[in-house]
Amino acid sequence: MAVFKPENVEDFYEIGEVLGSGHFGQVRQVRERSTGIYWAGKFLKIRKNTCSRLGLVRSCVEKEVEILQAVQHPNIVTLKDVFESRAEVVLILELVSGGELFDFIAAKENLLESEAIEFMTQILEGLGFMHSKNIGHFDLKPENIMLSDKVAAQPNIKLIDFGLAHHFHQGEEYKSTSGTPQYIAPEVINSEPLSTAADMWSIAVITYILLSGLSPFQGETDEETLRNISIMNYAFPAQYFSTTSSMVKDFIQKLLVKIPSERMTAEECLLHPWIKPI
Numbered sequence: 001m002a003v004f005k006p007e008n009v010e011d012f013y014e015i016g017e018v019l020g021s022g023h024f025g026q027v028r029q030v031r032e033r034s035t036g037i038y039w040a041g042k043f044l045k046i047r048k049n050t051c052s053r054l055g056l057v058r059s060c061v062e063k064e065v066e067i068l069q070a071v072q073h074p075n076i077v078t079l080k081d082v083f084e085s086r087a088e089v090v091l092i093l094e095l096v097s098g099g100e101l102f103d104f105i106a107a108k109e110n111l112l113e114s115e116a117i118e119f120m121t122q123i124l125e126g127l128g129f130m131h132s133k134n135i136g137h138f139d140l141k142p143e144n145i146m147l148s149d150k151v152a153a154q155p156n157i158k159l160i161d162f163g164l165a166h167h168f169h170q171g172e173e174y175k176s177t178s179g180t181p182q183y184i185a186p187e188v189i190n191s192e193p194l195s196t197a198a199d200m201w202s203i204a205v206i207t208y209i210l211l212s213g214l215s216p217f218q219g220e221t222d223e224e225t226l227r228n229i230s231i232m233n234y235a236f237p238a239q240y241f242s243t244t245s246s247m248v249k250d251f252i253q254k255l256l257v258k259i260p261s262e263r264m265t266a267e268e269c270l271l272h273p274w275i276k277p278i
C-alpha cells in the first residue's frame with residue numbers, strides 16, 4: 001500500500017479559493033508556506049470502510065498517484081506531494097493558472113486553423129508520451145485540457161485529471177464505462193476491452209469542436225448521444241466547416257473509426273499532413 005505524508009497539509013500549505021469541485025471532492029488553490037509558491041490542492045474524500053458509498057476507494061487514489069508519478073512531461077500536470085489525514089488524501093499539483101482551453105477559445109472571435117494545430121500538437125505530444133508508457137487517460141475532454149498562461153503568445157497546454165486513467169500491464173484486459181458521453185469511444189459504450197485508442201476517438205471529437213464549436217455526436221439526451229456514437233452518426237455541416245481545410249476533415253475521419261486498432265495513434269497524428277504539412 002502506498003504511504004502518503006501523514007503530516008497535516010495545513011502545516012505546509014495555506015488553503016485558498018475553490019478552483020473546482022466534483023464527485024471526488026474539491027480542487028483549491030494552495031500557497032506553499034515555505035516558498036510562497038501557488039499550487040493546486042486536489043482534496044479527495046476517502047471511504048472510511050467498504051460499506052460506505054461516500055468518497056473514493058483508497059486504491060483508486062493510489063492508482064491516480066502512481067500514474068501521475070509515471071508521466072512527467074511538459075504537457076502533463078506535475079504531482080509535487082501527497083498528504084493523507086483520517087479520511088482525506090490531498091494531491092499537491094502544479095497550478096495551471098491559464099484555465100480551461102475552451103474558455104480561452106470561447107473568449108476569442110474564432111480560432112485560426114494554425115492556432116488549433118498548435119494546441120492539438122501539444123495535446124498529442126502529452127498524450128503520445130502517456131501512451132508510450134501504456135497509460136490511457138480515458139477522460140479527455142475540453143475541461144481537462146488547461147493552459148499554463150492564457151496571456152502568453154503561445155500558451156502551454158497541460159493535460160489534467162487522471163482520475164479515470166489506467167496503466168496497462170502485459171496481457172491485461174481492462175474495461176470501463178466511465179467518461180463523458182460526448183467524448184467516449186464506441187468500445188466504451190459497448191463495455192469492450194479498452195486500449196489507448198479510446199483516447200484517440202476523444203481527440204477527434206475535441207478537434208471537431210475546436211474548429212466548429214459543434215459537438216459531433218451530441219443529442220438531446222445522453223442516450224441519443226450514445227446512439228449517435230454507436231452508429232457513427234456525424235457530419236461536417238457546410239455552414240460550420242466551409243472555411244476548414246479538407247486536411248483536418250481527413251484527420252478527424254482517420255480517428256472516428258469504429259475498430260480501435262484501425263484509428264491513428266498519437267504518433268501517427270503528429271505525422272498527419274494537417275499537423276505536419278509535407
Ligand SMILES: Cc1ccc2c(c1)c1c3c(c(C)cc1n2CCCN)C(=O)NC3=O
Pocket residue numbers: 019020021027040042077093094095096097098099100143144160161
Ligand atoms: C486556475 C484553475 C481553475 C480551475 C481548475 C484548475 C486551475 C485546476 C487544476 C487541476 C485540476 C485537477 C483541476 C483544476 N480546476 C478545476 C476545473 C478543471 N477543468 C490541476 O491538477 N492543476 C490545476 O491547476
